[in-house]
Structures are given as structure tokens and as C-alpha cells.
Amino acid sequence: MTTTSTLKQAAAFSVLAFFCLYFFSSGLVNSSNFTNFTVNSHSTPDFSRYKAPRTLSEDEFPINDRKRRTIILGDIHGMNQPFHALLDKISFDPSSDALVHVGDIIAKGPNSEDILSYMVAHNITGVRGNHDQKVIEWRTWLNWVTHLDGGKHFLNNFHRKAEAADPDDPEHWAEKHIKKTSETNSKWWKLIPEGWKILSDHYRLARAMSDAEYQYLLSLPLVLHAPSAHTFIAHAGVLPSDPRYAPSHRRQPLARVPVLPDGLNQAEHPEKTLALLRRLQEAAILTEVPQNTDPWVNLNMRSILKDNSITRSKHGEPWANLWNRDMSLCAGFDGHLTRSSKTKTPLSCYPATVVYGHAAARGLDIKRWSVGLDSGCVAKGRLSALVLGPNIPKSHSGRLESIVGDIEARKKTTIPFGAGEARIVDVSCK
Numbered sequence: 001m002t003t004t005s006t007l008k009q010a011a012a013f014s015v016l017a018f019f020c021l022y023f024f025s026s027g028l029v030n031s032s033n034f035t036n037f038t039v040n041s042h043s044t045p046d047f048s049r050y051k052a053p054r055t056l057s058e059d060e061f062p063i064n065d066r067k068r069r070t071i072i073l074g075d076i077h078g079m080n081q082p083f084h085a086l087l088d089k090i091s092f093d094p095s096s097d098a099l100v101h102v103g104d105i106i107a108k109g110p111n112s113e114d115i116l117s118y119m120v121a122h123n124i125t126g127v128r129g130n131h132d133q134k135v136i137e138w139r140t141w142l143n144w145v146t147h148l149d150g151g152k153h154f155l156n157n158f159h160r161k162a163e164a165a166d167p168d169d170p171e172h173w174a175e176k177h178i179k180k181t182s183e184t185n186s187k188w189w190k191l192i193p194e195g196w197k198i199l200s201d202h203y204r205l206a207r208a209m210s211d212a213e214y215q216y217l218l219s220l221p222l223v224l225h226a227p228s229a230h231t232f233i234a235h236a237g238v239l240p241s242d243p244r245y246a247p248s249h250r251r252q253p254l255a256r257v258p259v260l261p262d263g264l265n266q267a268e269h270p271e272k273t274l275a276l277l278r279r280l281q282e283a284a285i286l287t288e289v290p291q292n293t294d295p296w297v298n299l300n301m302r303s304i305l306k307d308n309s310i311t312r313s314k315h316g317e318p319w320a321n322l323w324n325r326d327m328s329l330c331a332g333f334d335g336h337l338t339r340s341s342k343t344k345t346p347l348s349c350y351p352a353t354v355v356y357g358h359a360a361a362r363g364l365d366i367k368r369w370s371v372g373l374d375s376g377c378v379a380k381g382r383l384s385a386l387v388l389g390p391n392i393p394k395s396h397s398g399r400l401e402s403i404v405g406d407i408e409a410r411k412k413t414t415i416p417f418g419a420g421e422a423r424i425v426d427v428s429c430k
Helices: 003-027 082-087 113-124 130-146 151-165 168-178 202-210 212-217 271-286 295-300 317-327 405-414
Strands: 071-073 097-101 223-226 229-236 353-356 366-367 369-372 384-387 414-417 418-428
Touching: 003 212, 071 202, 082 113, 082 384, 082 418, 113 168, 113 202, 113 212, 130 202, 151 168, 223 271, 295 369, 317 353, 317 366, 317 369, 405 418
Parallel strands: 071 097, 229 353, 353 369
Antiparallel strands: 071 384, 223 229, 366 369, 384 418, 414 418
């Protein structure tokens, strides 16, 4: 057997192993998450319906294509006018550009239905946000209850009473109504999970959306991984290591070189070997760092507390600081990479970038190896996008700008990204 064929077999084996790791390791996904519940059963189904991390091909994330761009959008939250203003500003071309979102595309803003309709019609790639997740859970709950004996009748009566009351604060009205009818309808009210708010914005969206829109939300994974760009996309974020241990601890995936299958001649194919090793190590971040296998972390994380626990509060150390700390320690697999910090133990890794949203309180948060894109659009801030690939110097109206003006604009918005550069483009949401 030739070395080339051996390499192909090794690559195929690694891809298969990578797929299996994503789906079955560390308890991230169990079979119930991907099995439809029995509609006639009174047993509580899995409302979360989490979808495991997904790998993006080079075609889906064309960072090396000189004729195509990858555009990553921050939290939209149903802000339809700024969304289309931003697409216009960057001269978005759906026939060539790859559009990706970081989640929280709906809820809180005024035009969530329009945003969701656009995403479905154009099959836009993205990840789930914590607000998207709440809508998924309510729709799954609604589907379950309406298929229970008497469930549809109960909900129809409840909705008729709510529409007749036409309350200014539907959630508060629902709480009062539940207390008033708790004895009569106790078996139904008990089916609502603790902490859920019926008639909330999430509930309204869940009830109104089409089956196709529900399926679109269900298709959104917790994390996207683009190996060709050495990039992760997650709504709240991804940890580079388990914060309970030192970055150089043997259990940390960035502290050791992945093991390749026997028979691969690394000397004859150094570039392919390096690409495969990096792919395996990046996959291990998602499967071997235990916090990354917890969907709550992917959807809600903001900070790390002093006891190394994870919180959604803005208090504590931003998790992105840990990400950039570890990436700055990456010294390559042979230890020859230049590091920004020479006083700490180097790691056997190459740096990767994570793009995320969720942390609006911190605004646009750009660090060397992380990009936080939630710039508070729904709170009258700005809607931001990260643009990778060739620059297309067109104005808001589509006319070519002056060369000088475009160059000056690029200088102000260009940031390092991976081994190259990217641009930050935003619009006002006021």
C-alpha cells in the first residue's frame, strides 16, 4: 500500500473518529435528544432537543476563496431593519457569500418573525442562542401538550381567554389566571416546567412559527467548527481548557500532541499531517474539556468565578481572557512557535479563534484570538458583523466608493484574524 493511500485512510479514519467524538463522548448528546417523543405518551419528552457540534466544510466557510466571503453576524434579536441595513452595507451577495450567525436571532426585538422567515428561506448557517433555545423548548412543549388527550382543548380555551382580556402584560395576566384556575386545571398547569413563563415573547414566537421554522431552529447546533479556518462559533463561547487545572496539565487537550494512526509517514506529508493534527486537537477541545460538553455553557457562559465555576453573570473574569491566555501559550507541536508570554509553560498546540455573541454588556469585544460580536442592537446599540475574505468596496447604495476613502475605512476596521485579517462592519440600531 502506498503512503498516499495510507494517508487517505488515516484522514478518513480521523474524520470518522471526529464525528463519533462529537456525538457520543462526555455525555453531550444522548439518544433521546434525537428521537421524537411519543405524542400519546404522558411521559415528559426532552424539550431541549440539543444538536451536537457540527463541522463546516471549506465550501461552507470559504476563508481561502478569493471570490467569496464569509460573513458572521452578531446577535440580531429580531431587529429586521438593522439586519437588512447591514447586509446592504456589506453588499451581501447570497450567490457567493456565506452568511453565518452566532445565535439569538429572535426574541426581544420587534420583527422576530421576519428574521426567522429570512433565515429559513435562505437556509442560513448558524448556532443556537439561549433565546432561540427557549423558543425551541416552548414549541416542543406545545407540540407535546396538544397531542395529549384534552390538551388542545385546554390550550384553545386558555388562548381565547387571553385574547379576550388583551392584557398589557400577558405574562403577569397568565400568572394571575393560573392562580385563579389552579384547582380546576391543576393537571395542565403542572405540565409547565418550573420557571417557564407562559405568554412570554418566547411562547408567542413558539406558537406562531411554522413547522419549517421550528425545524430550522432545531437544526442549529450548539457549536460550529471550521477546521480550515481554525475557528469555532458558539453563542456564549467555548473554553480552551478546564479552568480547574493548569493549562499545561496532562488532561488538557492543548497540552499534548494528538496521536495519529500507525503507518502515517509524517515526514513525507508534513502539511497534511499538521492539518490533521490541528483538526484532531481542535475537536478534542469540544469533547475533552468537560464544560464544553454542557449545553448550558455553550448557550449562557459569560464569566469564570474565583472558584473556577462558570456563570452567566458579567461579574468574574471574562471567559475570553482564558481563551486568549491559552492561545498565547501555543508553541506548536515542536515548541518552535514564538509566544507572547515567555514566563509560562508553553503548550503543544497551534492557536485557534472563537467567534461568539451573548455578552452585550461588554459590547464589541475584540481580542487576538476571540471576537465577541454582540454590540447591543436590541438595546439601541449597533449590529456588528465580521467579514472574512476579499473586500468589496461598495457604498450603502451599491456605488463604488473612492479608492482612498475605502482604504481609510479599512484601516479603522481591520483586525487580525487567524493567519490573516478580517473586517468589522456595523450599523446603528437606533
